[in-house]
Amino acid sequence: MAIEVVQMPQLGESVTEGTISQWLKNVGDPVEKYESLLEVLTDKVNAEVPAPVTGRVAKILVDAGATVPVGTPICEIEVEGADTGEAEPAPATTDNKGAQPVESPVTAASETASPASSDGRGRYSPAVRRLAKEYGIDPATVAGTGAGGRVTRDDILKAATNRPSAQAAPAQPPVSAPAPQKEPVAAPAITPIPAVIDDGDTVEPLAPIRKVIAERMVRSKQTVPHAWLMVEVDVTGLALLRQRLKDEFKAREGVSLTYLPFMMRAVVEALRAVPQMNAQWNGDSIVYKKRINLGMATATDRGLIVPVVKDADQKNIVGLAKATQELTQKARAGRLTMDDLSGGTFTVDNTGAVGTVLTYPVINAPEVGIVTLESVVKRPMVVGDMIAVRSMVNICLSFDHRVVDGAEAGKFLQVIKKHLESIGPDTSIY
Structure with missing residues (x-):
């Protein structure tokens, strides 16, 4: 038998990561090719992901609720009657923080682009560059928490929230010179007021889809x-x-x-x-x-x-x-x-x-x-x-x-x- 490794798919041009909403199959379950295997949420879409082959779910490498980069191995499917010599090795750990994306030619080109690129196009995804520009942040100054130290959307949002107010806008030229027209810089994110929880109240954790809806709505109202x-x-x-x-x-x-x-x-x-x-x-x-x-x-x-x-x-x-x-x-x-x-x-x-x-x-x-x-x-x-x-x-x-x-x-x-x-x-x- 061979093992087919399923990776986090890219559900959109500028999508760099996805959240597993729920697994529709459990370890040991049979699965047909093109049958829905799991649900994935991104900042663009929420969709069911089909199985690439017919077989049996051998391992689930990333738990529901976790967010991982595109290309990260998320599960293994055991394929009957296939040559095991062709099986792709799977990571030994189920810790999604340590999971590394499997490089495709596109990913490899992106990761190995020359650091001297003036606008960072080779190092940062379009979504990260766009968000960094909206908040007036140089992504090169942000510590990345993604795979391989990549800067993610959450890193940019965290940087916007934590930076001192004095850094909210770039330095202005001398008063004697007219200031160039620049894109308005958004103010740092405001910390929301926590709810008051009284006896008898019910506290329910946010479902993954509700988290995505909340993020989309807040981002739209803050940036548009x-x-x-x-x-x-x-x-x-x-x-x-x-x-x-x-x-x-x-x-x-x-x-x-x-x-x-x-x-x-x-x-x-x-x-x-x-x-x-x-x-x-x-x-x-x-x-x-x-x-x-x-x-x-x-x-x-x-x-x-x-x-x-x-x-x-x-x-x-x-x-x-x-x-x-x-x-x-x-x-x-x-x-x-x-x-x-x-x-x-x-x-x-x-x-x-x-x-x-x-x-x-x-x-x-x-x-x-x-x-x-x-x-x-x-x-x-x-x-x-x-x-x-x-x-x-x-x-x-x-x-x-x-x-x-x-x-x-x-x-x-x-x-x-x-x-x-x-x-x-x-x-x-x-």
């Missing part, structure tokens, strides 16, 4: 200058169309006809009209995305995740309805793949599903915007010179003010409003 706008939209025609079609649509297509695919179609039109919203912040540059991949914030029993509808601009209402329902079902069943969770360029949140009428959403960085569809409610409105009962909905937008100004954000919302209000009882959905 959020701005917010809202418009109200008359969707009476859309409500009548949905009411007329929903039963027939369910019988014919096998999925429910909700307001979400109509909203997504409107967002596609708005992203085409305002390409600044279909972009990503990249430190010293802005990346304008060619594809339109819509993330859809989805609540599950394990936390909030954002699966992605790829190439949403190439789908009609029927296609969007099927895609959103399929992703929602996979998310709630814990069957999302890495591909389902990656590649988003803009996020839509159907907060109206839980009854809200006004929401201030947090941006899913590095995207530059997120829009919410609130509850559709009937309200008296002035139509011409008369009062009429209309189906109304609020559309709320948070946007990154480094990339988008109010004029572009307002135009974006107006395109959504115009599209939704143009839908009538006889509009085709095919």
Whole structure:
């Protein structure tokens, strides 16, 4: 028999480490090739990792809850009928602090890059460089705790928290010379106020997915200058169309006809009209995305995740309805793949599903915007010179003010409003 060593996968271009959420197989369990072996969380995605071969789980080298660098051996699978001479040796220790990543050509090139590189591109991952720049920290001055002394995101965040306030900004040139324009330096992180625990209170440790959600939300609010706008939209025609079609649509297509695919179609039109919203912040540059991949914030029993509808601009209402329902079902069943969770360029949140009428959403960085569809409610409105009962909905937008100004954000919302209000009882959905 041979031993196949499974390594921590790289779930995204700039991802350098991952947290094992849970093992789906135990030592001694049989596992089929491509069967889910474990769940991994990163700062980009949370996904199930499939087994690379068919066999039996021989050893688990890294416990659930541990965070290790990409390439670290995490388990061994015993493969029947294979030549043991080809088996890759496994580390003798299960201490993940001592685990070393198995070097691929890409990793090796990164680790052996010339130390004389002026910007550290050969020594630090893109995520570390970006975070260091946001906090005004030279990563060369930070002691790395990763494998081989590598500097990780946590090292940069710790350095930002512990540095003296006098070091929060670089030295300024003499007053007589005009100061060059520089990226604003974020203030050191503020230590949170601890909770007060009284008798009878229940203290529950954070689940790995909740830790990732917390880190993402805090980082987004600390590093992205959020701005917010809202418009109200008359969707009476859309409500009548949905009411007329929903039963027939369910019988014919096998999925429910909700307001979400109509909203997504409107967002596609708005992203085409305002390409600044279909972009990503990249430190010293802005990346304008060619594809339109819509993330859809989805609540599950394990936390909030954002699966992605790829190439949403190439789908009609029927296609969007099927895609959103399929992703929602996979998310709630814990069957999302890495591909389902990656590649988003803009996020839509159907907060109206839980009854809200006004929401201030947090941006899913590095995207530059997120829009919410609130509850559709009937309200008296002035139509011409008369009062009429209309189906109304609020559309709320948070946007990154480094990339988008109010004029572009307002135009974006107006395109959504115009599209939704143009839908009538006889509009085709095919």
